Amino acid sequence: METRVNAAKPSELKALLCAHGFSFKKSLGQNFLIDERVLARIVEASEAGPDDGALEIGPGAGVVTQRLAPRVKRLVAVEKDERLRPVLAQTLAGLDNVDIRFADVLEVDLAGLWSAFSGCARVTVVANLPYYVTTPILFHVLESRVRFDTMVIMVQREVADRLAAAPGSKTYGALTLAVRYWAEVETVCRVGPGAFLPPPEVESTVVRLRRRATPAVDVVDERTLFGVIRAAFATRRKTLLNALTTQLPLERAACLTALTEAGIAPQRRGETLSLEEFARLADAIARTSPADGGGGSGNHARGIY
Numbered sequence: 001m002e003t004r005v006n007a008a009k010p011s012e013l014k015a016l017l018c019a020h021g022f023s024f025k026k027s028l029g030q031n032f033l034i035d036e037r038v039l040a041r042i043v044e045a046s047e048a049g050p051d052d053g054a055l056e057i058g059p060g061a062g063v064v065t066q067r068l069a070p071r072v073k074r075l076v077a078v079e080k081d082e083r084l085r086p087v088l089a090q091t092l093a094g095l096d097n098v099d100i101r102f103a104d105v106l107e108v109d110l111a112g113l114w115s116a117f118s119g120c121a122r123v124t125v126v127a128n129l130p131y132y133v134t135t136p137i138l139f140h141v142l143e144s145r146v147r148f149d150t151m152v153i154m155v156q157r158e159v160a161d162r163l164a165a166a167p168g169s170k171t172y173g174a175l176t177l178a179v180r181y182w183a184e185v186e187t188v189c190r191v192g193p194g195a196f197l198p199p200p201e202v203e204s205t206v207v208r209l210r211r212r213a214t215p216a217v218d219v220v221d222e223r224t225l226f227g228v229i230r231a232a233f234a235t236r237r238k239t240l241l242n243a244l245t246t247q248l249p250l251e252r253a254a255c256l257t258a259l260t261e262a263g264i265a266p267q268r269r270g271e272t273l274s275l276e277e278f279a280r281l282a283d284a285i286a287r288t289s290p291a292d293g294g295g296g297s298g299n300h301a302r303g304i305y
């Protein structure tokens with residue numbers, strides 16, 4: 001007989017949280033999903049099957065976990081808030097393939113954690129992310145180079161627009177290009193505030209990333225690519241030549257040579273360049289200035305957003 005609490009049912013969720021004296025922490029982005037239709041879309045979008053593993057980031061009261069765990073071989077969930085331990089013990093009772101780790105996911109060595117998925121055919125990452133740490137968490141997963149197949153994430157609608165943006169549009173930027181480098185992005189569904197308890201102040205979107213087998217473009221030096229992208233978007237309104245000259249440790253003449261070599265008009269603005277054009281430019285800069293490559297120090301993708 002099933003006695004598990006249904007965490008998506010507001011009355012059951014509220015009673016459970018109340019029984020444990022739990023109060024929502026805004027600082028942890030705690031808006032729990034209570035919409036069955038959205039939950040079904042998230043689980044379906046993960047494409048997870050019985051031979052697969054799943055990493056869930058921020059399980060909250062376990063509403064996604066309850067639905068995903070029975071579909072996969074093994075589920076590891078990383079939750080920062082220890083106060084949710086007794087809540088999760090109840091909502092996940094009897095789900096023996098779930099391993100909850102209480103930690104800040106940004107401090108978790110994901111490559112090490114991945115050993116939990118040995119023997120799994122594919123791995124999916126699922127996260128209804130706290131919006132204030134969406135980008136760092138996204139890049140923590142991407143840059144750790146762990147072999148996930150799909151990543152289904154709930155993000156603020158504005159972030160989803162950036163991820164899907166085309167060159168020349170207002171939302172096209174460093175985040176668009178950095179994520180596109182690693183993954184293909186598609187929108188799964190839009191979600192209104194009423195789908196959460198308590199309702200957030202913003203609209204949300206579920207997005208699916210499919211990790212590419214190899215990055216979208218082949219470059220001599222990844223750091224240079226991200227350094228050039230950062231430089232181009234640091235001053236969106238400047239021409240590329242001016243932006244690169246002011247942002248990179250390169251002489252104007254060297255920037256001009258690199259742009260010419262890459263076949264890119266110096267008066268264009270960075271926001272009009274495709275990822276392929278940025279890659280050509282980064283390679284030309286790396287050839288012009290191999291010692292530094294224009295990347296400078298600390299040019300991880302997350303730093304350019």
Ligand code: SAM
Nearest residue numbers: 028031032033058059060079080081104105128
């Ligand atoms: N997945 C649940 C749902 O859909 O109802 C909860 C989503 S809630 C938007 C975000 C969850 O992430 C919260 O449970 C919060 O405590 C947790 N969280 C916040 N920052 C975190 C971090 N750095 N690492 C791990 N979990 C975090």
